[in-house]
Amino acid sequence: MIRFFDRRFVIVMGKGGVGKSTVSAAIALAAARQGKKVLVCELKTAERMSRLFGSPPVGMEIGPVAEGIEAVVMTPESALREVALLKLRLKTLYRLTFENRVVSDFLRSVPGLPELLLLGKAYYHEQELDRSGRPRWDMVVVDAPATGHGIPFLRIPQVILDLFGESPITSEARQIRDLLQDERRTSLNLVTLPEELPTAEVLALKHQVDSLLHIPTGFLFVNQVLLPLLDEEQAADLDRLRERFPPRADARLKALVDAGCSWCRRMRQQRPYIDRLSRQGEMPTILLPRLFYRDFGRDAVSDLAGYLFRAVGDGELRAVGDGEAEA
Amino acid sequence: MTHWLGELIERQQVLVILGSGGVGKTTLAAAIALQGALRGRRTLVLTIDPARRLAGALGLEELTVERQRVPLEGLVPGTAVKGELWALMLDAPRTFDALVARYASSDEAKERILHHRLYRHMVDALAGSHDLAALEKLHELLDEGGYDLVVLDTPPKEHAFDFLDAPSRLLALVSQARLGWLLRPMAGLGEPHRGGGLRMLPTRLILRTLSRFTGADVLRDLATLTLALLDLSAGFRDRVARVAGLLQSPDCSFLVATMPDPFTVSEAQGQRDKLLGSSLPFAGFLVNRCQRVPQHAPSADEDLEQLAEQLARQPEVAEIVPPSRLQPLLVRLGQGLSLLRELAEQERQAIARLRGQAEDESPLLAIPELDEEIHSVSQLLRFGTLLV
Numbered sequence: 056m057i058r059f060f061d062r063r064f065v066i067v068m069g070k071g072g073v074g075k076s077t078v079s080a081a082i083a084l085a086a087a088r089q090g091k092k093v094l095v096c097e098l099k100t101a102e103r104m105s106r107l108f109g110s111p112p113v114g115m116e117i118g119p120v121a122e123g124i125e126a127v128v129m130t131p132e133s134a135l136r137e138v139a140l141l142k143l144r145l146k147t148l149y150r151l152t153f154e155n156r157v158v159s160d161f162l163r164s165v166p167g168l169p170e171l172l173l174l175g176k177a178y179y180h181e182q183e184l185d186r187s188g189r190p191r192w193d194m195v196v197v198d199a200p201a202t203g204h205g206i207p208f209l210r211i212p213q214v215i216l217d218l219f220g221e222s223p224i225t226s227e228a229r230q231i232r233d234l235l236q237d238e239r240r241t242s243l244n245l246v247t248l249p250e251e252l253p254t255a256e257v258l259a260l261k262h263q264v265d266s267l268l269h270i271p272t273g274f275l276f277v278n279q280v281l282l283p284l285l286d287e288e289q290a291a292d293l294d295r296l297r298e299r300f301p302p303r304a305d306a307r308l309k310a311l312v313d314a315g316c317s318w319c320r321r322m323r324q325q326r327p328y329i330d331r332l333s334r335q336g337e338m339p340t341i342l343l344p345r346l347f348y349r350d351f352g353r354d355a356v357s358d359l360a361g362y363l364f365r366a367v368g369d370g371e372l373r374a375v376g377d378g379e380a381e382a
Numbered sequence: 383m384t385h386w387l388g389e390l391i392e393r394q395q396v397l398v399i400l401g402s403g404g405v406g407k408t409t410l411a412a413a414i415a416l417q418g419a420l421r422g423r424r425t426l427v428l429t430i431d432p433a434r435r436l437a438g439a440l441g442l443e444e445l446t447v448e449r450q451r452v453p454l455e456g457l458v459p460g461t462a463v464k465g466e467l468w469a470l471m472l473d474a475p476r477t478f479d480a481l482v483a484r485y486a487s488s489d490e491a492k493e494r495i496l497h498h499r500l501y502r503h504m505v506d507a508l509a510g511s512h513d514l515a516a517l518e519k520l521h522e523l524l525d526e527g528g529y530d531l532v533v534l535d536t537p538p539k540e541h542a543f544d545f546l547d548a549p550s551r552l553l554a555l556v557s558q559a560r561l562g563w564l565l566r567p568m569a570g571l572g573e574p575h576r577g578g579g580l581r582m583l584p585t586r587l588i589l590r591t592l593s594r595f596t597g598a599d600v601l602r603d604l605a606t607l608t609l610a611l612l613d614l615s616a617g618f619r620d621r622v623a624r625v626a627g628l629l630q631s632p633d634c635s636f637l638v639a640t641m642p643d644p645f646t647v648s649e650a651q652g653q654r655d656k657l658l659g660s661s662l663p664f665a666g667f668l669v670n671r672c673q674r675v676p677q678h679a680p681s682a683d684e685d686l687e688q689l690a691e692q693l694a695r696q697p698e699v700a701e702i703v704p705p706s707r708l709q710p711l712l713v714r715l716g717q718g719l720s721l722l723r724e725l726a727e728q729e730r731q732a733i734a735r736l737r738g739q740a741e742d743e744s745p746l747l748a749i750p751e752l753d754e755e756i757h758s759v760s761q762l763l764r765f766g767t768l769l770v
Binding site for chain 2: 070071072073076101103106139155158161165166167168201214218219220221222223224225248250251252253255284285288289292293295296299301303304305306307308309310311312313314315317318320321324347348349350351
């Protein structure tokens with residue numbers, strides 16, 4: 056089996072708001088620290104990598120965000136422009152066709168075409184060689200669009216193959232589908248939160264991935280996991296204190312006890328979902344802790360990358376989350 | 383004290399909740415609607431993508447496309463709730479199909495669309511069709527009449543332009559003038575050339591170029607579907623205009639739901655700007671899942687060890703947990719609190735950005751993150767009281 060960090064096409068998927076971008080950044084940093092050259096493709100989102108790494112924005116041209124890590128924001132329009140210019144050598148012809156407002160509106164309505172273009176551009180970079188004939192990047196991380204609406208992103212190549220007759224688009228779709236299903240090159244990773252909706256959705260997504268898509272999976276990342284603040288004895292003491300709390304005790308004491316109980320309650324709230332994900336996810340699960348940084352930037356990503364790297368290890372199944380919260 | 387949101391709930395006919403994914407829109411919509419019912423109004427909440435738990439929180443088996451009444455008896459002890467709360471879930475594809483059925487000029491035209499090979503996919507793929515279905519449903523419900531307040535949950539959208547552009551983009555797509563010149567030749571692709579002469583040259587060039595990409599079959603299929611959709615355009619355009627008018631009326635208000643982290647806040651700002659740019663009535667931000675630092679929490683520069691020592695020695699607590707254990711416990715709790723404080727500070731900055739400068743300061747409500755998920759109507763009620 057190919058190690059997680061040796062797979063070249065690492066896709067990160069999940070519902071909106073679960074933390075795909077932070078996980079993508081952490082994967083990229085963990086890989087870069089092993090000496091790999093990484094490209095992060097941000098699909099259809101506002102630019103985030105540069106903000107997370109504290110570097111100048113990169114926009115739609117590939118640019119560096121950290122040592123060993125480059126990023127690019129991709130939109131269907133920019134992908135279409137590049138593909139069209141590549142294939143249609145004449146700029147005038149391109150302008151006549153693709154920059155025609157009506158035509159571009161129409162193209163946007165072609166089911167799956169915008170998404171295919173995005174996948175195609177990411178795929179192109181996975182294949183890309185530098186001047187000496189070596190792969191330009193060792194890893195392409197795809198921060199995928201939020202799941203939950205529209206045609207499921209990764210179904211697009213197959214949908215196109217089912218719907219359209221033989222054409223350049225279908226042959227492109229076929230190549231992309233083959234890359235997606237190649238377990239030597241691709242890993243599909245899912246991100247979720249230990250809450251109701253994200254958990255339900257990620258389990259449904261996993262089922263679909265296995266039964267329909269046959270895309271090799273990597274890890275299931277559970278984000279924002281609250282690590283225990285207290286050990287067992289302390290937790291028991293806190294409980295006792297809460298139960299028998301003296302009515303006229305110092306307000307500051309009450310504040311401390313309340314905050315502690317709140318933490319414990321939230322942790323307990325998460326537990327059933329974490330268990331369910333580990334049991335039903337049928338994927339090695341990695342718990343990523345909730346971090347408490349005033350500015351969630353380079354340092355926070357670095358922390359996460361550390362957790363991630365230790366958890367992934369040699370590709371063995373080890374779940375982080377048994378340690379205590381670090382203050 | 384009347385709060386700005388409370389006033390909206392009492393006065394408005396339509397409240398639309400916009401926002402990015404994962405912020406808690408649907409729960410907010412339900413809580414707001416419940417507040418409407420408590421104020422004696424006949425309220426309906428239209429949900430998108432609701433969790434199973436929300437159905438339970440509304441005292442229902444499940445949320446369905448048929449409206450159901452939420453039982454409110456005994457919710458407020460000693461008071462009979464005078465209003466009503468109804469809930470339903472949007473089925474976007476079905477609503478869209480109904481739209482087609484309503485505006486097709488004939489049964490035959492309708493069938494040509496609904497049974498077209500690409501119809502289902504096109505509706506799924508078309509950004510904004512789900513949003514349009516939500517608006518269409520809203521229009522239907524208001525036409526039906528009888529509701530004092532409708533609270534509309536919306537599909538999670540990071541980019542506001544999708545929701546608000548949807549009607550006009552779809553309209554543009556099916557608009558006669560814009561596409562006819564392209565579509566008719568496309569639909570005739572593969573058939574013997576039908577005249578046109580020099581004027582047709584650019585079009586033919588475009589078509590040939592496009593078909594180099596997509597293949598002629600695809601273009602032909604898409605063209606026939608879009609041409610069939612053109613059939614809807616007259617009535618559809620009217621409908622879209624009326625829905626747009628509805629959204630711009632003084633009885634409608636838009637709320638942007640968000641979370642206090644920098645990325646989501648940026649999205650919320652974009653959503654607000656888009657509303658203002660489209661002359662739609664933006665009423666304020668709902669910032670959900672905020673950290674709450676307890677009022678009497680020790681301050682950041684306080685000596686934790688010393689404070690813990692002092693507090694642990696107080697006789698009434700020393701008998702519950704011995705000072706030797708209590709002191710380190712309190713230190714630990716203090717450390718946890720300072721972590722929370724870091725987060726709270728980040729959120730404070732994000733909220734300040736959102737609120738904006740003095741003149742165009744936006745109304746904003748910071749809502750605390752709950753320790754536990756909402757499972758019952760009384761929990762939903764308690765959450766709702768945090769809003770007003």
